[in-house]
Amino acid sequence: MTVIDAPRAQVPDELSPQRGRWHRVRPFLPLVALVVLAILPYSTMSLPGVFEGPVNSPGTLQLLAICLIFGGLAAGYDLLFGRTGMLSFGHALYFAAGVYGTDILITRAGLPLWQAGLLTITGGTILAALLGAVALRTVGIAFAMVTLAFAQVGAILVARDFGGLTGGEEGLPLDVSGLPAGLVGVTNTVNLYWLALAYLTLVVFVVHRVSGSPTGRVLAGLRDDERRIGVLGLDPYRYKLVAFTLAGGLASAGGVVYVLIVGGASPHITSSELTLSLLVMVVLGGPGTRWGPVLGGVLYMYLDHRLTAFGTSDAVDNLPAVLSRPLSQPLFVLGTVFILAVYFFPGGLTSLAPRLSHLTRALRPRPRR
Amino acid sequence: MGTVILLALTGLGLAALYFLVASGLSLVFGLADVLNFAHGLFLGVGAYGTWWAAGNLPGAGPDGFGFVIAVAFGVAAGTLVAILVELVLIRPLYSRTIEQVLVTVGLSLAGVALLQATWGADARPFPRPDWTRQVTGILGAQVPNGGLLLIIAAVLVLGAILAFLRWTRYGLVIRAGVENREMVTALGIDVRKAFTLVFAIGGAAAALAGALGGVYFGTVSPGQGGSLLIFAFIVVVIGGMGSVVGSAYAAVVVGLVQQFVNYYGTSGLGDICVVGLLAVVLLLRPQGIAGKVATA
Numbered sequence: 001m002t003v004i005d006a007p008r009a010q011v012p013d014e015l016s017p018q019r020g021r022w023h024r025v026r027p028f029l030p031l032v033a034l035v036v037l038a039i040l041p042y043s044t045m046s047l048p049g050v051f052e053g054p055v056n057s058p059g060t061l062q063l064l065a066i067c068l069i070f071g072g073l074a075a076g077y078d079l080l081f082g083r084t085g086m087l088s089f090g091h092a093l094y095f096a097a098g099v100y101g102t103d104i105l106i107t108r109a110g111l112p113l114w115q116a117g118l119l120t121i122t123g124g125t126i127l128a129a130l131l132g133a134v135a136l137r138t139v140g141i142a143f144a145m146v147t148l149a150f151a152q153v154g155a156i157l158v159a160r161d162f163g164g165l166t167g168g169e170e171g172l173p174l175d176v177s178g179l180p181a182g183l184v185g186v187t188n189t190v191n192l193y194w195l196a197l198a199y200l201t202l203v204v205f206v207v208h209r210v211s212g213s214p215t216g217r218v219l220a221g222l223r224d225d226e227r228r229i230g231v232l233g234l235d236p237y238r239y240k241l242v243a244f245t246l247a248g249g250l251a252s253a254g255g256v257v258y259v260l261i262v263g264g265a266s267p268h269i270t271s272s273e274l275t276l277s278l279l280v281m282v283v284l285g286g287p288g289t290r291w292g293p294v295l296g297g298v299l300y301m302y303l304d305h306r307l308t309a310f311g312t313s314d315a316v317d318n319l320p321a322v323l324s325r326p327l328s329q330p331l332f333v334l335g336t337v338f339i340l341a342v343y344f345f346p347g348g349l350t351s352l353a354p355r356l357s358h359l360t361r362a363l364r365p366r367p368r369r
Numbered sequence: 370m371g372t373v374i375l376l377a378l379t380g381l382g383l384a385a386l387y388f389l390v391a392s393g394l395s396l397v398f399g400l401a402d403v404l405n406f407a408h409g410l411f412l413g414v415g416a417y418g419t420w421w422a423a424g425n426l427p428g429a430g431p432d433g434f435g436f437v438i439a440v441a442f443g444v445a446a447g448t449l450v451a452i453l454v455e456l457v458l459i460r461p462l463y464s465r466t467i468e469q470v471l472v473t474v475g476l477s478l479a480g481v482a483l484l485q486a487t488w489g490a491d492a493r494p495f496p497r498p499d500w501t502r503q504v505t506g507i508l509g510a511q512v513p514n515g516g517l518l519l520i521i522a523a524v525l526v527l528g529a530i531l532a533f534l535r536w537t538r539y540g541l542v543i544r545a546g547v548e549n550r551e552m553v554t555a556l557g558i559d560v561r562k563a564f565t566l567v568f569a570i571g572g573a574a575a576a577l578a579g580a581l582g583g584v585y586f587g588t589v590s591p592g593q594g595g596s597l598l599i600f601a602f603i604v605v606v607i608g609g610m611g612s613v614v615g616s617a618y619a620a621v622v623v624g625l626v627q628q629f630v631n632y633y634g635t636s637g638l639g640d641i642c643v644v645g646l647l648a649v650v651l652l653l654r655p656q657g658i659a660g661k662v663a664t665a
Contacts, residue, residue, distance in 0.1 A: 087467065087470065134648055134652070137651070137652060138651055141398075141404050141466070141470075141610075142606060142651065144404065144470075145404075145602050145603070145605075145606045145647075146606075146647065146648070146651060148599060148602060149599070149602070149603055149644045149647050149648075150644065152599050152640075152644060153640075153641050153644045156637050156640045156641060157637075157641070159637075160635075160636060160637035162635070162637070272595075272599065273478070273595075276406075276474050276477075276478060277478075279471070279474060280474070280475065280478070283471055325486040325487060326482070326483055326486045326487075328486060329482040329483070329485060329486045330482075331478050331479065331481070331482035332478075332479050332482035332483050332486060334478065334479075335475045335476065335477075335478035335479025335480075335482060336475070336479050338471070338474075338475035338478070338479075339458070339472055339475040339476060339479065342462075342468055342471045342472050342475065343461070343472075346468070
């Protein structure tokens with residue numbers, strides 16, 4: 001057998017990716033961002049208008065920690081929605097299982113944190129596997145409805161307070177007496193911030209590893225054409241169950257960290273509204289992209305908190321009532337932005353960069369040949 | 370015996386509320402494949418429209434004929450919002466199911482927030498005629514009149530929708546469209562007009578549910594639509610997408626199960642039973658009781 005030495009196909013110049021000034025640095029950008037975020041608490045910088053106090057004040061750090069948690073949650077939800085194409089409306093259930101599981105095991109059963117955390121994450125993962133096994137027998141919109149209904153059961157269980165475990169409408173404050181001293185108190189908020197950062201890093205790492213693996217390619221195939229995967233001899237059900245279970249486990253781990261940061265559980269985290277906002281985060285950021293969901297989650301939570309302050313600020317109060325009242329509702333602003341996003345930039349925030357680069361290239365004067 | 374009849378009739382009242390919300394959802398989903406999360410918004414608009422009209426609209430009031438005008442205003446407002454939503458937001462996105470769901474999700478978040486911004490987050494007392502606060506004795510049970518009003522309204526709406534689907538030309542187009550939309554389009558009929566029509570019907574039914582639900586509960590609050598919507602979704606799935614009759618059966622089953630189990634078991638257990646019922650139906654008969662057929 002002779003090997004014919006064919007000339008390599010010529011790639012037209014305009015099709016090869018442009019090597020910008022920063023292409024060597026790009027792979028390290030996430031690492032740089034991680035380092036910057038990790039040393040951020042040492043900065044006493046004050047950003048008026050962005051945060052209320054200096055960056056290392058406990059209030060700001062707590063807000064940042066919550067943003068990071070939701071960045072991680074959105075990245076985990078994207079494993080379902082953006083990467084596998086499953087529209088689940090019940091993701092809040094697994095997050096709430098993490099929050100309430102940890103809270104109940106620590107406050108009511110008096111377990112130490114590491115045992116409670118491990119038990120909760122295991123329990124949340126098993127719960128996701130069991131419910132996913134039932135829900136995944138349906139597809140498409142029916143799957144969305146079933147997950148919504150399961151999550152609703154969780155919300156009812158928490159609100160009705162069966163057995164006096166969850167504290168009902170009032171929620172359940174976390175009993176901090178048994179926790180490690182480094183995680184308790186306002187001065188130690190910085191440790192919780194690092195914990196949240198570690199959680200985000202873990203989720204991003206897991207999601208990227210999974211989506212880069214052969215399993216991840218099957219998941220992407222399921223999103224694009226499920227029948228084709230079936231024809232190739234792979235069982236779609238199993239792969240979807242793996243993704244569902246993994247996303248559920250990651251969400252319950254997020255719940256464990258969240259309950260430490262907030263210092264208790266309240267029933268609003270079980271509502272379907274939380275799942276809807278996860279969906280909004282992912283779509284705003286860019287579903288199925290590497291950093292989009294994280295950005296979307298962080299930005300959404302930040303806006304949700306800051307718009308409340310913005311809504312009561314003088315600038316808004318001085319507007320006529322027709323404008324100022326809706327603007328004082330963060331959800332109104334976010335919902336409107338979301339609808340506009342679905343119409344005008346369907347790829348989310350991450351799709352803006354390539355679009356803008358087209359624009360700048362078009363505006364830049366062309367060199368004459 | 371009296372307790373059983375009371376529970377059955379209040380359960381049917383609840384079922385009537387579910388049916389009014391679910392019938393529109395089911396038709397919209399069956400015909401246009403739109404899972405409409407904004408349906409709770411139509412309900413909220415109907416409730417607040419009625420509430421506003423009873424206080425501010427000349428001729429309307431909380432009692433007698435004025436109340437009828439107030440409810441009519443609320444229903445008209447809900448219908449108008451539904452038509453606008455279809456024309457402005459949903460129409461550009463047909464055949465892109467996920468985007469449609471996303472838009473209605475955004476709309477439900479923004480719309481409820483807008484209601485909250487305008488009239489506050491707290492529940493407002495709903496203006497209702499005095500006779501709806503009283504009870505009627507039926508076979509030894511004292512049944513609240515508000516529930517009976519809901520049942521009568523739901524039966525009338527069911528009859529009207531069925532008659533419309535059965536005996537009018539547009540009803541024929543809708544039934545055919547639910548079964549096979551491509552074929553209807555191929556015959557040269559503009560299905561999109563029918564889409565607007567089912568949105569209007571669904572919006573009107575949901576707004577009526579909002580107004581009468583306000584009478585039934587005695588208060589109106591921005592979040593009311595959302596909690597009803599989840600059970601309406603369950604009713605739609607159990608009944609079979611696109612079937613009005615299926616929705617009616619499913620609503621009755623769900624309402625009765627919820628009421629009886631909540632009374633004889635622990636409070637809240639009924640809601641969980643309903644979800645269990647949904648899981649069982651989906652596993653045994655994924656297309657629902659009636660499947661995807663708009664039967665008249």
